[in-house]
Amino acid sequence: MRAAVFNKPGEKLEIRDVAVPDPGEGEVLLRVHRCGICGTDLHMTDAHNSMCAPPGYILGHERSAEVVAVGKGVNRLKVGDHVVPHPTKGCGQCASCKGGSPYFCINGPVPWFGGFAEYMTALDASCARLPNTLSLDDAAIIEPLAVGLLGIECNPFEPGANIVVIGTGPVGIAAAFWARQASAGKIAAVASSRTREHIARAVGVDAFFTTGPDLVGELHEYFGGMPDVVLECAGFPGAIELAVNIVRPCGSVNVLGICEHQDPWMPAMAVYKQLRLQFAVGTHLKMFEHAANTLDRGIVDPLAMITDIIAFEQLPDAFEALKQRGAQCKVVLDPKL
Numbered sequence: 446m447r448a449a450v451f452n453k454p455g456e457k458l459e460i461r462d463v464a465v466p467d468p469g470e471g472e473v474l475l476r477v478h479r480c481g482i483c484g485t486d487l488h489m490t491d492a493h494n495s496m497c498a499p500p501g502y503i504l505g506h507e508r509s510a511e512v513v514a515v516g517k518g519v520n521r522l523k524v525g526d527h528v529v530p531h532p533t534k535g536c537g538q539c540a541s542c543k544g545g546s547p548y549f550c551i552n553g554p555v556p557w558f559g560g561f562a563e564y565m566t567a568l569d570a571s572c573a574r575l576p577n578t579l580s581l582d583d584a585a586i587i588e589p590l591a592v593g594l595l596g597i598e599c600n601p602f603e604p605g606a607n608i609v610v611i612g613t614g615p616v617g618i619a620a621a622f623w624a625r626q627a628s629a630g631k632i633a634a635v636a637s638s639r640t641r642e643h644i645a646r647a648v649g650v651d652a653f654f655t656t657g658p659d660l661v662g663e664l665h666e667y668f669g670g671m672p673d674v675v676l677e678c679a680g681f682p683g684a685i686e687l688a689v690n691i692v693r694p695c696g697s698v699n700v701l702g703i704c705e706h707q708d709p710w711m712p713a714m715a716v717y718k719q720l721r722l723q724f725a726v727g728t729h730l731k732m733f734e735h736a737a738n739t740l741d742r743g744i745v746d747p748l749a750m751i752t753d754i755i756a757f758e759q760l761p762d763a764f765e766a767l768k769q770r771g772a773q774c775k776v777v778l779d780p781k782l
Contacts, residue, residue: 447780448562449760451502454492457761458504458561465564468516471537472566475530479585479754480560480778481507484614487768489556494705496556505560505778506532509575509584510567519569527575529587529733530567533557537570547571548727561760563780573733579741583748585777586615590736590747591728593619596676596701597627598732600723604628607672609664609691610650612679613641615775616701618648618750620676625649626739633667635660636679640772647749661690677702686710689720697721750775756782 446465449458468474486504488494498504512526522528534557535542535550542550547568559565575584593616602608608629610621613636624632625648633652634645642653652667654660665671671693677684680702688698689710698720715722740747753776755763763776 446563447757448503449505449757449764449778451490451498451504452500454490454497458764460757460761463562466566468514468519468566470517471519471569472516473512473519473522473528473569473572474514474516475508475510475528475565475567476513477505477560477563477565477780478509478511478581480505480509480780481585481589481615482764482767482776482778483507483589486558487764488705503559503562503565505562506556506558507585507588507777508560508565509581509587510565511581513564515569522569522572522574527577527579527581527584528567528572529575529584529737530557531571531573531728531730531733532588533727534568534571537568542570545730546727561778571730573730573737575737576741579737583740583745584737586747586750586775587733587736587740588728589615589750589775590619590622590739591732592616592701593621593678594623594732594736595728596620596678596699596725597623599725600697600699600721602627602629602674602697605630606674607668608632609635609672609675609688610645611635611675611677611684611688612702613645613774614678615750617676617678618644618774619747620678620701621645621650622648622747624676626744631668631672633664633672635664637770641774644749644752644774648746656687660687664691671696673697674699680704682706682708683710685722686714689715689718689722692718692720694718695720697723700724751777753777754779754782
């Protein structure tokens with residue numbers, strides 16, 4: 446089978462012919478239908494990242510796939526099922542794994558990627574089964590949609606709450622979508638440029654602002670005061686401080702962005718405002734299923750985040766291009782092309 450293999454930092458992914466893996470006990474063999482490129486994939490090729498992938502690793506964790514074979518002991522999934530596998534492998538036996546949260550496996554979760562290939566294996570217990578009526582084309586965005594949903598569910602707000610979303614990458618777009626589905630009041634997005642404004646508005650954002658010295662004042666003027674909730678989805682140094690400055694006293698800041706650099710900020714402001722500061726990571730399979738059912742009902746606004754669909758031969762160059770800021774939002778590999 447074809448696979449895009451990571452060799453070492455500084456080198457492009459290499460398209461190779463590798464053996465189709467055999468499903469082990471409790472595992473299924475999947476034919477990958479589509480796989481999105483995530484910022485985590487990009488970070489895992491960086492030598493300065495503590496989670497840099499080892500040589501020979503196959504990245505890709507935003508997958509939609511079909512079960513084509515099952516290993517020993519599999520009795521939940523069957524050949525022909527359409528699934529989205531969780532990006533984390535747990536033991537499959539602890540309470541967290543059995544409850545659908547392999548990220549919090551007590552025996553040590555590990556990344557379970559492998560989507561930049563024609564076939565991959567996954568744990569039976571770590572796959573969300575999809576409705577038969579949902580297209581596998583659409584299902585490739587379920588994983589980032591689940592991350593955005595986590596940002597809402599981990600610290601819910603009241604209907605009518607005014608929301609600011611910092612960042613308009615796939616996670617920010619997904620969070621804005623779920624905020625609208627949760628009956629938010631006004632939703633404003635903040636980004637460094639207006640490149641993705643049309644995507645943000647397609648999922649329900651009402652107003653769009655760019656970062657600058659007058660941002661806080663502009664937002665307060667738009668809302669007629671301070672917003673109730675800020676969803677920080679960018680992960681750049683200073684983003685949490687910005688969110689704390691924007692939100693109203695006794696409001697909420699939900700952090701989905703992952704900042705991998707030292708980020709000094711003044712916690713006293715969050716104390717003075719008596720804020721709820723909630724960090725969000727570790728999606729649950731129920732979130733995958735909820736996202737799948739939402740798409741299956743015909744609510745397809747989040748598909749606007751898909752800006753490019755590429756073939757294997759395009760993947761190495763497209764992957765490198767995403768390391769630079771550009772107009773793309775979600776680039777998706779289609780191994781069938």
